[in-house]
Amino acid sequence: MIGRLLKRLSIAEVLLALSVLVLVVVVAVPVFLIFWTALFVDGSMNIDDIVKILSEPDTYEALKNSIVIAAGVTVCSTILGVFFAWLVSRTDLPFKNTMKLLFLVPFMLPSFIGALAWKMLLSPYSGYINKFLMNTFDLADPPFDIFTLWGIIAVETMYLFPFVFIQVSGALERMDPTLEESARISGAGLLTITRRITLPLMLPSIGAGALLVALYSLAHFGVPAILGNEVGIYIIPTKIYEKLHQSAGSFTAIRTGTILASILVISAGLILWAQSAILKSGRFQVIAGKSMRPMLLKLRGLKYPLLLVSVIYLAVTVLLPTATIFLVGGLKTYGLELTMENMTLDNLKYILFEWQMTKDSIWNSFYLSLAAAFVTMLVGTLISYVIVKMKIRGKFILEFLGVLPFSVPGTVIALGVILTWSGKFGINIYNTAWIIFVAYIARYMAFSLKSNSAALEQVHDSLEEAARACGATHWQALKDIVIPLIKPGMVAAFFLIFLPALRELTTSVLLYGPTTRTIGVAIYTLNEDGETVYAATLASVALVIIVIGHFLIKRVTRTSNEGV
Amino acid sequence: MSYVHLKNVTKRFGDVVAVNNLTMEIEKGECFSMLGPSGCGKTTTLRMIAGFEDLDEGEIAVGERVFSSSAKRYYLPPEKRDFGMVFQAFAVWPHLNVFDNVAFPLQIRNLSRADIAERAKLALRHTGLDKYERSYPNELSSGQKQRIALARAIAINPTVMLLDEPLSNLDPKLREEMRFEIKDLQRKFGFTIIFVTHDQSEAMALSDRILVMRDGVVQQVDSPINIYTKPANRFIFSFIGLSNFLPVVFRNGSAFIEGAEDAGPIAGTIPADRGNDRMLLACRPSEIDLQKDGGVRALVKRKVYLGDIIDYRVMVGDTEVRVQKSRRSPSFSEGESCCLRFSQMHWYPHEDS
Ligand SMILES: Nc1ncnc2c1ncn2[C@@H]1O[C@H](COP(=O)(O)OP(=O)(O)OP(=O)(O)O)[C@@H](O)[C@H]1O
Ligand SMILES: [Mg+2]
Numbered sequence: 001m002i003g004r005l006l007k008r009l010s011i012a013e014v015l016l017a018l019s020v021l022v023l024v025v026v027v028a029v030p031v032f033l034i035f036w037t038a039l040f041v042d043g044s045m046n047i048d049d050i051v052k053i054l055s056e057p058d059t060y061e062a063l064k065n066s067i068v069i070a071a072g073v074t075v076c077s078t079i080l081g082v083f084f085a086w087l088v089s090r091t092d093l094p095f096k097n098t099m100k101l102l103f104l105v106p107f108m109l110p111s112f113i114g115a116l117a118w119k120m121l122l123s124p125y126s127g128y129i130n131k132f133l134m135n136t137f138d139l140a141d142p143p144f145d146i147f148t149l150w151g152i153i154a155v156e157t158m159y160l161f162p163f164v165f166i167q168v169s170g171a172l173e174r175m176d177p178t179l180e181e182s183a184r185i186s187g188a189g190l191l192t193i194t195r196r197i198t199l200p201l202m203l204p205s206i207g208a209g210a211l212l213v214a215l216y217s218l219a220h221f222g223v224p225a226i227l228g229n230e231v232g233i234y235i236i237p238t239k240i241y242e243k244l245h246q247s248a249g250s251f252t253a254i255r256t257g258t259i260l261a262s263i264l265v266i267s268a269g270l271i272l273w274a275q276s277a278i279l280k281s282g283r284f285q286v287i288a289g290k291s292m293r294p295m296l297l298k299l300r301g302l303k304y305p306l307l308l309v310s311v312i313y314l315a316v317t318v319l320l321p322t323a324t325i326f327l328v329g330g331l332k333t334y335g336l337e338l339t340m341e342n343m344t345l346d347n348l349k350y351i352l353f354e355w356q357m358t359k360d361s362i363w364n365s366f367y368l369s370l371a372a373a374f375v376t377m378l379v380g381t382l383i384s385y386v387i388v389k390m391k392i393r394g395k396f397i398l399e400f401l402g403v404l405p406f407s408v409p410g411t412v413i414a415l416g417v418i419l420t421w422s423g424k425f426g427i428n429i430y431n432t433a434w435i436i437f438v439a440y441i442a443r444y445m446a447f448s449l450k451s452n453s454a455a456l457e458q459v460h461d462s463l464e465e466a467a468r469a470c471g472a473t474h475w476q477a478l479k480d481i482v483i484p485l486i487k488p489g490m491v492a493a494f495f496l497i498f499l500p501a502l503r504e505l506t507t508s509v510l511l512y513g514p515t516t517r518t519i520g521v522a523i524y525t526l527n528e529d530g531e532t533v534y535a536a537t538l539a540s541v542a543l544v545i546i547v548i549g550h551f552l553i554k555r556v557t558r559t560s561n562e563g564v
Numbered sequence: 565m566s567y568v569h570l571k572n573v574t575k576r577f578g579d580v581v582a583v584n585n586l587t588m589e590i591e592k593g594e595c596f597s598m599l600g601p602s603g604c605g606k607t608t609t610l611r612m613i614a615g616f617e618d619l620d621e622g623e624i625a626v627g628e629r630v631f632s633s634s635a636k637r638y639y640l641p642p643e644k645r646d647f648g649m650v651f652q653a654f655a656v657w658p659h660l661n662v663f664d665n666v667a668f669p670l671q672i673r674n675l676s677r678a679d680i681a682e683r684a685k686l687a688l689r690h691t692g693l694d695k696y697e698r699s700y701p702n703e704l705s706s707g708q709k710q711r712i713a714l715a716r717a718i719a720i721n722p723t724v725m726l727l728d729e730p731l732s733n734l735d736p737k738l739r740e741e742m743r744f745e746i747k748d749l750q751r752k753f754g755f756t757i758i759f760v761t762h763d764q765s766e767a768m769a770l771s772d773r774i775l776v777m778r779d780g781v782v783q784q785v786d787s788p789i790n791i792y793t794k795p796a797n798r799f800i801f802s803f804i805g806l807s808n809f810l811p812v813v814f815r816n817g818s819a820f821i822e823g824a825e826d827a828g829p830i831a832g833t834i835p836a837d838r839g840n841d842r843m844l845l846a847c848r849p850s851e852i853d854l855q856k857d858g859g860v861r862a863l864v865k866r867k868v869y870l871g872d873i874i875d876y877r878v879m880v881g882d883t884e885v886r887v888q889k890s891r892r893s894p895s896f897s898e899g900e901s902c903c904l905r906f907s908q909m910h911w912y913p914h915e916d917s
Contacts (some may be wrong), residue, residue: 189643
């Protein structure tokens with residue numbers, strides 16, 4: 001019966017239907033349910049209720065904090081990112097190419113692990129740096145307090161500024177240097193040129209990077225949770241988490257959650273819309289022509305001081321936290337001096353081989369990331385193929401649905417899958433690994449679509465048509481021509497999902513059950529339970545896995561690119 | 565009294581000597597071209613004059629004033645030199661409209677609003693852009709973009725105008741048009757032009773004098789006509805216009821094309837210095853006459869019509885010679901035998917000797 005139906009449909013129609021189905025089930029239904037739950041009570045729209053919930057002190061406070069933190073992080077990341085980008089691409093800073101790579105390293109360090117380290121260093125009385133300063137200078141009060149809005153902003157900035165850095169340094173390198181030189185010969189000094197020529201020309205890239213930071217910061221869970229929850233500073237994602245956890249899923253809690261989540265989705269949508277509008281302004285295309293020798297500012301006496309500043313910045317934001325995690329992870333008990341005789345390998349042995357909870361978490365993260373990366377990569381290839389290559393009626397539905405994954409933050413996805421998969425439609429996978437798996441697919445679909453459609457756009461239509469003209473069926477053309485050509489894009493998509501999923505926290509923290517903690521969740525809950533040392537030990541394991549993972553990607557993507 | 569002086573200027577990039585011991589003197593109001601193949605150091609020279617590059621050796625002065633000196637480690641920054649400069653890739657600022665692009669150098673000089681408007685409008689009028697004041701560069705054609713760059717350069721009424729292949733991003737017809745416009749502007753404003761190009765016809769059409777460069781070394785500085793008719797060496801001869809190079813041997817006071825001694829001697833004056841009895845005869849295809857008899861015997865191998873001229877390949881023994889004749893002169897057909905007379909001969913040492 002189904003076989004006969006399939007025969008009547010063309011392969012194109014089947015693929016389209018399948019793609020639409022996946023996106024509807026995985027992304028559209030959860031998002032729709034969130035809006036629905038937020039807006040309707042017992043089947044009728046209830047705006048008064050929404051206003052009431054939003055004006056409750058704690059939700060109102062969370063909204064305000066979200067805006068303050070996102071704005072602060074965006075401003076600070078933009079300043080840092082632009083400054084460092086300018087330093088490595090427009091000055092004669094020594095070791096520029098190495099520095100350029102090093103400035104991307106903060107991306108590798110999961111920000112919630114960074115937050116954990118900063119908590120160990122700068123929490124008011126027990127932080128190592130505070131203790132050191134109080135002892136050395138005989139201070140009565142700790143000089144730093146990381147559990148503040150400023151602390152959260154500072155830590156997020158450390159790990160998010162590369163978004164701006166990448167955008168701006170790329171744009172500066174692509175910019176035609178004669179645009180600046182002609183201003184110079186017109187009589188303008190370097191300051192004037194920077195203010196009136198370079199900065200305005202860089203504005204779209206700066207804006208795009210800044211909006212990316214804003215989007216990320218708004219939806220980010222780890223840093224504000226670790227540094228804010230203890231002292232009652234909440235933002236939207238951590239408030240949603242708190243509501244769900246404290247009230248064990250009561251309806252009012254879920255409703256507050258969905259209202260906050262709706263606000264997140266709408267803000268994310270607005271940010272993405274602004275970003276594409278900025279990038280579309282073609283007036284600013286300043287790609288260089290023949291001679292590509294940018295005008296480098298001679299730093300002269302400032303050369304080595306500025307290099308030192310950059311190196312110190314990286315040491316403080318990357319090396320110091322990493323070292324802290326590894327050292328604290330090896331301590332016999334939290335609070336001891338960081339000396340050799342206080343170190344032990346027992347913690348490592350315990351979490352790797354003895355403690356079921358941590359052992360589970362590593363295993364869970366591994367197979368969930370692998371499975372999610374594999375499935376999302378394949379489904380993403382299918383959907384991108386239909387969007388990029390097929391001429392078929394009804395494609396616009398898919399194009400519309402395809403944009404959705406980009407604008408749905410992790411917290412929203414988690415809440416959405418809870419609404420969808422806890423029995424409402426006859427399937428209840430709450431508290432199982434399956435719900436995390438489904439959420440990961442929704443969360444990382446955007447990465448897969450981006451990577452796959454980029455690869456597919458490279459494959460000219462005529463290649464497939466030539467195969468069809470030679471007598472190949474649509475399926476054969478796909479299998480023998482298209483798939484081999486886009487394989488590098490698929491491999492890239494796989495790793496683009498696998499690595500972030502391995503360290504995921506925002507989504508899984510709302511979805512985990514007794515036996516389905518991921519590494520991120522385990523580190524987070526250990527920290528929450530005051531098991532700081534074990535949290536650090538597990539975090540060091542995570543860091544090692546991440547570094548090995550990045551190393552492997554480099555090798556695998558290199559060989560798979562050589563294959564083409 | 566010359567105006568722009570370069571004295572023994574040398575510039576190195578690592579192991580590459582981009583400009584090697586260059587000395588040149590440019591008169592006030594002159595149109596001076598630097599011509600040479602890609603990578604010979606033209607842009608580097610221009611950028612040193614503009615002040616974008618320091619010198620490894622030598623000195624650059626304008627009028628009485630030293631602008632760059634490697635000995636004194638003194639470099640007047642580009643923004644203080646009051647030059648106009650036009651780049652190959654236009655370099656108009658996409659975020660400013662046409663008027664603001666042109667007004668920028670005037671605003672930098674803190675002129676009054678009225679002055680700025682007046683001088684910018686003058687520059688726009690002279691470049692035919694007055695209609696486009698409020699347009700943005702991306703709404704304009706490439707020719708118009710290059711006009712913005714020109715207008716911006718002349719707005720400050722500079723004494724020296726530096727042009728780095730300003731026409732090579734334009735299509736051929738526009739290129740010729742712009743040549744005349746640049747010349748016109750020079751007449752009106754009286755600035756000195758230093759013009760960089762690798763297109764010899766462009767240099768010929770525009771310049772009072774041409775400097776030919778190769779691998780950072782000056783080959784010849786002369787008027788266009790002298791560069792064409794009295795090239796100082798073989799490189800210049802082949803770089804400017806079409807050329808034949810024929811190996812020649814001397815026997816009993818006569819010159820023969822090597823390997824084709826039985827085709828008869830070459831008529832005309834033979835150089836006094838004959839090397840080792842072997843030299844290279846250089847001549848342009850248009851300066852060879854094709855005749856029924858009298859001259860070096862040859863065979864027409866191929867004949868192609870190029871509009872008004874006919875392009876022949878004729879064989880003297882095993883040596884191919886290219887000849888171009890007007891359509892109106894007596895015509896030969898393929899396979900026919902003929903005789904060659906060389907009217908303008910240039911002699912250069914043979915490669916092997
Ligand atoms: N900033 C630089 N760094 C290293 N090498 C350079 C630099 N600028 C120029 N060169 C080298 O110096 C030589 C001369 O370059 P230049 O740009 O002056 O040539 P050009 O005559 O303008 O050539 P073109 O006709 O291609 O523009 C080249 O070998 C070039 O590679
Ligand atoms: Mg050049």
